[in-house]
Amino acid sequence: MIEYKDITKVYGEDVKAVDDVSFTVEDGEIVVLLGPSGCGKTTLLRMVNRLESITEGDILLDGKSTSNLNEIELRRGIGYVIQSNGLFPNMTIEQNVTIVPHLLGWDKQKKEERYQKLMKLVGLDVEDFRKRFPHELSGGQQQRIGVIRALAADPPAMLMDEPFGALDPIIREKVQDEFLAIQKELHKTILFVSHDINEAIKMGDKIALMKDGQLMQYDTPANILQNPANEFVTQFVGQDRTIKSLSIHMVNDIYSQNKLKENKKLAKQVSLNTNLRDALGAILESKEQAVTVVNGQNETVGSLDFDGINQFISELTS
Ligand SMILES: Nc1ncnc2c1ncn2[C@@H]1O[C@H](COP(=O)(O)OP(=O)(O)OP(=O)(O)O)[C@@H](O)[C@H]1O
Ligand SMILES: [Mg+2]
Incomplete structure (x- = not known):
């Protein structure tokens, strides 16, 4: 469980990137952080694993204040997928996938088992890709590797910053479906950043819709579509609400x-x-x-x- 309690973030003197935001991500749930560019999504995400400091308020992980947790251990317990996948260009796919288990000192056999299991999970051939480098993969394949790399050490929680953002619409839908199928088995607690309302409706158990650092509505996709809290939400959700309702x-x-x-x-x-x-x-x-x-x-x-x-x-x- 991830709990945001009255979180405010000010960069420098006066850039208020996040303004008094509170919400809770329940265990096994996907919450999508949604909103226009610059509204504070990445900042909110990065405060969970302390890549960004908190100006005011507290974030609790399973009931414990993250400010009291050791940074290294905190990050081990949270998989992080950064925008544009962030694979290491001069490491092979095998090395990329097993980097966290490697840092954790897992033995060779355990790493190999994990590598094989994860590759199978996303339908990529274990041997065919093992020695390839990221640039020798398609965009969709690279993003799959980015996702399973974050899953490698089996963290209970995942932070995913526009993980499928670079994909064209058709491949993106496939990777989304694949990820939802994986989530059905793994039940991770996931914060997922998107600026695409359709992706948010599809992926989210709940949506946190942001504007200028403030939380406009925190609700299920169905309620966001059917009972928008204010004019901004109505506008953001768009005119074709009926079509969107179909997918939920x-x-x-x-x-x-x-x-x-x-x-x-x-x-x-x-x-x-x-x-x-x-x-x-x-x-x-x-x-x-x-x-x-x-x-x-x-x-x-x-x-x-x-x-x-x-x-x-x-x-x-x-
Ligand atoms: N290191 C920083 N120093 C100063 N201001 C920052 C810094 N990082 C972000 N900001 C500002 O904070 C606000 C929120 O930024 P953030 O990256 O969280 O937005 P975002 O919602 O993730 O946007 P995008 O959809 O474009 O990725 C923006 O106004 C941004 O300019
Ligand atoms: Mg961002």
Whole structure:
């Protein structure tokens, strides 16, 4: 658990980068720090592992003030992914991934096991990449390595500063999906910086929306979309709130209201935990303009078409 308590940060004489911010990241949760450039996201992140000092207030890690913790130990317990991945250019991929275990004095076999496990986790070939250097990888591959390097010593908490920022939209979605799948298994406590509302909605259990160093709203993606706290949040969330709402609701939400249509064997199928944005995509791509819905046992539980989604969303926003 990471607790920000009345945190203020002033750089030099009078640059107030963070202004009296309080919120808590619960264990196993992803909180996205969201907001325009210069609003204080990186500063907030770097105060957790004391790469930046705190002017006023306190940050607690699992109930203990970080100001009392030994800096080295503090950083060992927190994986840090910096913007633009920060891989060491003259180290091989293997060396990059195992740098923290190496510094911690792990033996050779334990390091090798960890290297293999992490590479498999993100679908990169263990031998093929072992001796390559970062510049010999694509941008997406480099960012995957940046993420697993931060996971290498299995820290309970992760600080991630726009970890997927350099990726083009299609690869970015894949890496996001991959990361969410990993998080389902690992349950890390994660602070994740982004300036992209869509990424925040997708990745965040909660979103902390910042403006000029102040916390505008701290809430679930659904509440940020449906109950924006003020004019700034409304503006930041944008006009296409309905479309964005699609990605936070699942086919299961329609199913549990008993509003799926009759069972039908159609060319395309979606599962109950497909989000409505992806389901809509599948419907629009299908010949029949409808999809079969299956449950976890792959049994058909109904069908869904454009009207079904439209009805659900209009009830939601009315
Ligand atoms: N070392 C520093 N000295 C003085 N001012 C700083 C320093 N670092 C950051 N700032 C200022 O503090 C404010 C917040 O900066 P910060 O880097 O936290 O923003 P950010 O939200 O991460 O922005 P971006 O999205 O562009 O990365 C900005 O006004 C910035 O100019
Ligand atoms: Mg930043």
